[in-house]
Amino acid sequence: MSVSFVHSLGLNYIPSLLKEFQFSNPGHTLTLNESKAPLIVKDLLTNETDLGFATQYQSFSDLVYNPIFKEKIGLIASSQHRFSQMENIKLEDITKEKFIHFNADTELRNLIDSLFLKNNIHINVAYDGLEINSIIGLVTANMGIALVPESIIQNINLDFVYLVLQKS
Numbered sequence: 001m002s003v004s005f006v007h008s009l010g011l012n013y014i015p016s017l018l019k020e021f022q023f024s025n026p027g028h029t030l031t032l033n034e035s036k037a038p039l040i041v042k043d044l045l046t047n048e049t050d051l052g053f054a055t056q057y058q059s060f061s062d063l064v065y066n067p068i069f070k071e072k073i074g075l076i077a078s079s080q081h082r083f084s085q086m087e088n089i090k091l092e093d094i095t096k097e098k099f100i101h102f103n104a105d106t107e108l109r110n111l112i113d114s115l116f117l118k119n120n121i122h123i124n125v126a127y128d129g130l131e132i133n134s135i136i137g138l139v140t141a142n143m144g145i146a147l148v149p150e151s152i153i154q155n156i157n158l159d160f161v162y163l164v165l166q167k168s
Contacts, residue, residue, distance in 0.1 A: 002031040004040040005053040008108070008132045008149050014053065037107035055107035072150040073112065078142035091119055098126035098144035100135050112147050 005014050014032070021030065035043070037054035044052045044063055059065060075094070077083040083093075101123075102109040116123060126144045127134075135146045 001028075001051065002033060002049045003051045003053070004033040004035050004043055004049040006037055006040065006055055006106075006108075007034055008055075008152055009053050010034055011132070012151055036103065036105055038105055055111065073115075073147050074150050074153045075145060076136070076139050076148055076153060077145045078139055080142045081145065083145065091115075091121055094145065095122055095124065097124065099123040100127045100130065100138045100144040100146040101125050102135065103129045103131060108149070115147075 003014075018030065018032075021028075033040075033043070033049060037056075040049065040052040040054045041060060041063065043049040045060065053068070056065065056067075075083070075089060083089055083097075102112065115121075127138055130138070132148065132152060135148065136152070138144060139146050
């Protein structure tokens with residue numbers, strides 16, 4: 001069975017789901033594909049993937065949708081950024097900052113752009129066309145701010161071990 005998912009779900013949701021699946025189904029394997037939502041939809045429609053997890057901005061009548069969760073979008077900024085010292089940040093405050101934005105062909109980008117359009121907000125895009133890991137990296141380096149799914153915010157300070165490979 002092949003499973004496709006958007007990049008942002010690869011930090012926590014898919015790994016925990018995969019771990020649970022492997023525990024409940026020992027010996028079964030899944031083929032994983034990390035992609036953008038429009039490509040996942042295309043692969044579902046052409047039967048190139050069996051199951052897809054993606055942000056839904058647009059629906060297709062040939063697909064069955066089962067919402068797994070609704071997620072809030074939150075602002076991230078470096079601990080060195082002036083926002084880190086503020087209690088209340090308004091959407092209008094974003095207009096004065098360098099903004100780091102998702103790839104134009106992602107559903108998350110469409111959702112964020114529609115929010116800005118609906119609120120007549122014009123942003124100063126410093127870096128454009130990125131995926132979640134690069135966005136987090138640039139924000140951490142205090143190169144700008146970004147709007148990201150709440151689940152990403154919860155996983156920015158991941159518990160990990162850094163290993164240095166030695167030459168043999």
